[in-house]
Amino acid sequence: MANVTAKQVKELRDATGVGMMDAKKALVAVDGDFEQAVDYLRENGMAKAAKKNDRIAAEGLAATYVNGNVASVVEINSETDFVAKNVMFQNLVQYFAQLVAENKPADLESALKIKTEKGTIETDLVEAATVIGEKISFRRFAVLEKNDDAAFGAYLHMGGRIAALTLLDGTTDSDIAKDVAMHVAAINPRYVNDAQIPAEELEHEKEVLTEQALNEGKPAKIVEKMVEGRLHKFKAEITLVDQPFVKDPDQTVEQYVSSKGATVANFVRFEVGEGIEKKEDNFVEEVMNQVKK
Template sequence: MADISAKMVKELRDMTGVGMMDAKRALVEVEGDMDKAVDYLREKGMAKAGKKNDRIAAEGLANVAVNGNFAAIVEVNSETDFVSKNEMFQDLVKSIAKEVAENKPASMEEALAIKTDKGTLETELIEAQTVIGEKISFRRFEIVEKADNAAFGAYLHMGGRITVLSVVDGTTDEEVAKDIAMHVAAINPRYVDETQIPQEELDHEKTVLTEQALNEGKPANIVDKMVIGRLNKFKAEISLVDQPFVKDPDMTVKNYVSSKGGTVNSFVRFEVGEGIEKREDNFADEVMSQMKK
């Protein structure tokens, strides 16, 4: 039998909201496989979908910079949340976004080699690390291009803890595109529309929903209809254009954008630290370590 640690149980509880014993039983049942444990609990009707990338970990900020028909969204990480409030760090993140938007590097290696007034982006990161006294890491970036008759929308939540870059075609109204970026920041869709959902993901969801319906004791002759209905609901929930618009839930995002003469082209959403395991520090110790610097 797999060794089920207290940390694994806590992680599964955080992801699914089930009780401690239910989480442990699920992990034992699937021999410690976290993804299978989530599916097991969902099939039993005990949990909602859990996603690994919901585990927010590292600190830092993300930002957006626009340069003509190109824009860049970047994420820069630090060890503690204190650093994200540091003016030098904030300026560094903005500078990195600006340089990436202007130079359009094809890789992180090219991005770090971008020439600046102080040398390169890499030397600026090293300097900031020395001055601030924490490891500073330029984690990721994405460059987005738009057409002349399209608009970029940028939205920074909590100063850049969640940052979104959207593109809306058919209009140059940046406020409309910003509204879409704000919606994406709040609701966190995974795709623009259902055509982008991989068939593998749909097949997996259909399997889970089928087991869920059968475990509810539904007659086999109506399970298929139930699964179709629930699968359509699932697709709508994760597809941006089919979601109720956050500023006016009486209309969908698609209807809102259409009313402005546009269509949603794409979006990129960076949530700082998503997918990175966070070191479990004692908060009091963290405060003391900052006071000593």
């Protein structure tokens, strides 16, 4: 039997919304494997939501920049949220977004070597860190390109905490594309349509839903139909075009853009710090250490 720690139990509780004992039971059942524990809870109807990837851990800003038929999204991280309010940092993030759109680097290594007014993006980061007094890092970027008969939509939420960029074909109206970008920022779809969902992800979800239905005591002969319906719902929840449009829930995003003669070609959504584990400070321990000194 795996030696399950209190930290593991807390992480699983935070990710799934279950009680402490259920979290511990799940971890013990799968020898401490986090992903398997999430599946175990879902299969047994105990998990409220497997939302571990929604936790925001790091600080900083994201920004977008449109340069003709090229657009970019960047995320620059800092150690504290105070830096995001620093004008120098804000200008730096926007400047980097512009440089990325203009240079279209192939990867992060290439992006760091882009020439700036003072040197390169990499040396500018070092200078900013020295001036601001915190570690400043260029985490990621994305570049989209379009034709003349397409439109970009850019939207920033919470001053750059979330940045969304959309690409619509069949229209040159950036306001329509921006509406979709607002939806992307708010609802956080994972794919444009169900054709983009990896086969292994669908198969995994099908296995979980099947086990879930069987554990609910449903007859085997109707499990297949139940799973089919739930799988259809799952796909609709994570694909942009099938989601109810945030500004008009009576129609889907696809129906909205179709009414404008357009189709969704692509999107990018960056939420600052998503997927980065943030250091947890122990305030009591810190105070006691100061007292001992």
